[in-house]
Amino acid sequence: MENVVEYTYRLNGGPEQTVAAAADGTATVTVTSTQVPAGTPGTFVFGPGMPGVTEHVYSFDGRPAQTVAAGADGAAAVTYTPTTAGLHRVTVYSRTGDGTVSETFSGTYLAARAA
Secondary structure (H helix, E strand, O other): OOOOOEEEEOOOOOOOEEEEOOOOOOOOEEEEEEEEEOOOOEEEEEOOOOOOEEEEEEEEOOOOOEEEEOOOOOOEEEEEOOOOOEEEEEEEEEEEOOOOEOOOEEEEEEEEOOO
């Protein structure tokens, strides 16, 4: 996707956050959550970021990519349970019905040791 200027995301139902895109259209967001120990499912919500999104393609920790259908608003939610403590990575991109693909978002989050 050309001319990306910002990305918007939300964590755990909190307020939306916006991060500016670099000149090449990428952005990096590091999220540290104290609410997610290893073994606890987390919900990840993928927003559309562009008009006409029909699905999101995502991967956790380098596992094979999976696809989830977007709702009428272009968003989708998936659940993932990290099995180990430490940094974990999520990557996602969006796709429209005509096959247009967005830039790939990559982010990390920290899973705490189970209590």
